[in-house]
Amino acid sequence: MNALTVDVPPDLTADLVPVLASLPDDFRVTADGERGEVLVVDGRLPDWPALIERSLQTVRGVMLRDPGVPEVPAGGDAVEVLRDLATRSAGASVPVVVDRRWGGAPGVASFAREFGTPTASATSVTVLVVEADLSRSGEDAAVDALGLARAAGAAAGRLARFHRRRGSWSAQGATVRGAPLHLMGVLSTAGGGATFTASTASWQTAVSVPHPHSAAPAVARRTDEAGERLLPTEFEGAPRAAWRRLRELLRDGTDRATDLSDLAEDLALLRGAV
Amino acid sequence: MSAPERLGVGILGAGPVTQAIHLPTLARLADRFRVAVVMDVDAALAERVAGRAGARSTTDQDALLADPEVDVVLICSPPQFHASQVEAACAAGVRAVLCEKPFATSQEEAERIARTAADSGVPLVVGAMHAFDPGWLAAKATWDETVGAGGGAESVVAVRSSIVLPPNPRFEDRATQVLARPSHPSPDLDDPKAVAALTRNLVLGLTVHDLPLVRSLVPRLDAVAHAAWLPPFGAHLSVGAPGTAVELLAVMHQQWRPEWTLQAWTQSHALEVAFTPSYVHAGSATAAVRAAGRTHVFGPFEDNGYVGEWRHLHKVATGQAVLWYDAASVIADLTYTLAVADGAAGAVLAAAAAAASTAGRAA
Numbered sequence: 001m002n003a004l005t006v007d008v009p010p011d012l013t014a015d016l017v018p019v020l021a022s023l024p025d026d027f028r029v030t031a032d033g034e035r036g037e038v039l040v041v042d043g044r045l046p047d048w049p050a051l052i053e054r055s056l057q058t059v060r061g062v063m064l065r066d067p068g069v070p071e072v073p074a075g076g077d078a079v080e081v082l083r084d085l086a087t088r089s090a091g092a093s094v095p096v097v098v099d100r101r102w103g104g105a106p107g108v109a110s111f112a113r114e115f116g117t118p119t120a121s122a123t124s125v126t127v128l129v130v131e132a133d134l135s136r137s138g139e140d141a142a143v144d145a146l147g148l149a150r151a152a153g154a155a156a157g158r159l160a161r162f163h164r165r166r167g168s169w170s171a172q173g174a175t176v177r178g179a180p181l182h183l184m185g186v187l188s189t190a191g192g193g194a195t196f197t198a199s200t201a202s203w204q205t206a207v208s209v210p211h212p213h214s215a216a217p218a219v220a221r222r223t224d225e226a227g228e229r230l231l232p233t234e235f236e237g238a239p240r241a242a243w244r245r246l247r248e249l250l251r252d253g254t255d256r257a258t259d260l261s262d263l264a265e266d267l268a269l270l271r272g273a274v
Numbered sequence: 275m276s277a278p279e280r281l282g283v284g285i286l287g288a289g290p291v292t293q294a295i296h297l298p299t300l301a302r303l304a305d306r307f308r309v310a311v312v313m314d315v316d317a318a319l320a321e322r323v324a325g326r327a328g329a330r331s332t333t334d335q336d337a338l339l340a341d342p343e344v345d346v347v348l349i350c351s352p353p354q355f356h357a358s359q360v361e362a363a364c365a366a367g368v369r370a371v372l373c374e375k376p377f378a379t380s381q382e383e384a385e386r387i388a389r390t391a392a393d394s395g396v397p398l399v400v401g402a403m404h405a406f407d408p409g410w411l412a413a414k415a416t417w418d419e420t421v422g423a424g425g426g427a428e429s430v431v432a433v434r435s436s437i438v439l440p441p442n443p444r445f446e447d448r449a450t451q452v453l454a455r456p457s458h459p460s461p462d463l464d465d466p467k468a469v470a471a472l473t474r475n476l477v478l479g480l481t482v483h484d485l486p487l488v489r490s491l492v493p494r495l496d497a498v499a500h501a502a503w504l505p506p507f508g509a510h511l512s513v514g515a516p517g518t519a520v521e522l523l524a525v526m527h528q529q530w531r532p533e534w535t536l537q538a539w540t541q542s543h544a545l546e547v548a549f550t551p552s553y554v555h556a557g558s559a560t561a562a563v564r565a566a567g568r569t570h571v572f573g574p575f576e577d578n579g580y581v582g583e584w585r586h587l588h589k590v591a592t593g594q595a596v597l598w599y600d601a602a603s604v605i606a607d608l609t610y611t612l613a614v615a616d617g618a619a620g621a622v623l624a625a626a627a628a629a630a631s632t633a634g635r636a637a
């Protein structure tokens with residue numbers, strides 16, 4: 001399979017070209033004027049669902065970068081827009097991979113694989129997110145936090161409360177397995193990073209994901225009566241892992257990306273909270 | 275330079291806090307303090323603890339307070355006795371009082387103590403050791419200069435206090451050879467009232483350590499919006515505050531990673547403080563004030579907060595300094611703490627009632 005061509009929007013060039021350059025057998029940035037086989041969509045644009053929808057008949061795959069909650073016409077429902085888009089992309093056999101800020105880090109996938117899904121007996125599941133990009137809304141950052149919980153193996157099943165403030169937010173609920181879930185987010189340029197922690201009566205696991213601009217890897221650990229175990233370091237960020245996954249989806253063609261529907265369900269939970 | 279005046283200390287209560295925290299600290303400050311008398315209702319315990327410090331023992335509080343060798347009084351009894359003992363020490367006219375936190379268990383007690391302290395002129399230091407920790411003090415000074423003190427130029431948008439510690443004996447047994455640990459009854463965790471009472475005690479016993487610091491960052495709190503009990507002894511609280519998210523985690527657990535941190539954020543700065551566990555006699559907290567692209571690190575310094583509070587008490591008692599935290603300040607701290615404690619207990623009961631209601635409807 002030859003390298004797929006990717007049309008990178010000018011605003012994302014600085015971020016994406018180094019990532020794509022690290023996968024030279026798989027992707028090639030298009031020359032000027034050339035239409036790419038893979039569409040890159042900046043999720044910060046308010047109409048990003050429409051951009052994807054318009055391209056479903058002309059591209060082989062879509063990379064959605066850092067999605068925020070899209071704007072929809074008055075009377076519309078962003079959750080339904082996302083669900084509908086997920087259905088349409090699946091129908092067109094065009095995988096849409098979402099490069100989510102924290103949950104996409106490979107260290108999180110390893111964490112979920114090695115340390116398992118927190119059970120209902122977990123006494124506490126917490127997510128702390130510090131978002132350095134002040135252009136992201138509290139709702140965007142909260143959806144990112146739910147994405148981290150999902151990727152870490154503790155998807156939210158219920159949110160009872162979502163309290164937004166100007167520079168921070170908090171939410172409480174439960175995971176799909178019934179463990180208490182606490183989310184907290186901060187918008188501050190002083191740093192950036194996210195930590196997921198699951199605790200039970202006899203052990204605690206945690207994975208910390210650095211800011212996407214940091215070269216630092218995620219740190220995943222489990223603490224119990226025997227001491228502490230640290231997972232092997234993976235020096236790869238979420239963007240490169242997302243591109244590798246898109247390549248696998250396009251190469252294999254059997255698996256379907258659930259990224260968009262996951263995003264829709266995380267947003268639905270948030271919108272359903274008081 | 276003349277040697278510092280050496281003050282005699284009278285200690286009310288000879289339990290693990292006295293044994294593992296204050297006696298080792300006073301031993302480090304032997305040029306400034308000597309333990310004169312130790313009082314406990316358990317005569318044998320008082321005698322053994324006093325013997326370790328070369329002091330006399332008694333079971334009579336009044337005798338201790340009247341003892342001419344007692345210049346300052348340390349109150350390490352159970353919290354329900356703190357208020358009356360502070361009042362008695364002030365009435366006895368000692369030169370200063372150090373009372374373990376909380377120095378009262380109700381607002382009425384606190385205000386009564388404030389009046390007594392004001393009338394007597396006896397300085398009262400509350401043993402909120404982190405408020406005296408050199409690492410915290412250095413970082414907070416820079417934080418205040420940078421972003422403005424509480425309610426200042428740049429709003430604090432979030433604060434998170436996380437206290438995760440193994441049970442005290444793991445540290446006590448490295449600080450001393452503990453005599454006579456108090457026993458704790460096993461509560462019925464199926465009883466919401468018992469859990470609410472435990473939650474209140476947890477706030478007054480563990481969360482309380484950092485609440486004066488939290489108050490300096492977020493002067494006003496609203497209601498406790500959410501409280502979740504974490505067995506075997508812990509709670510996660512989400513507290514409303516105008517424009518600020520405040521999360522308070524306090525847990526004693528054998529198998530979780532020990533962590534004692536305080537974090538605060540503004541839109542452009544972050545403050546991070548990592549404290550050593552209670553009972554550890556080794557250096558201060560380490561702290562950092564961060565902004566985009568730069569970090570200012572503080573500590574560790576040689577002294578910890580225990581040494582800090584005793585050094586400060588010595589200076590106040592010998593007329594070299596005025597109280598850093600005056601009566602109004604410590605009462606405000608207590609009011610803040612009681613609001614969190616009562617609010618947390620109320621939130622636990624409300625959650626239990628809501629769960630029972632949901633279960634009833636389902637049935």
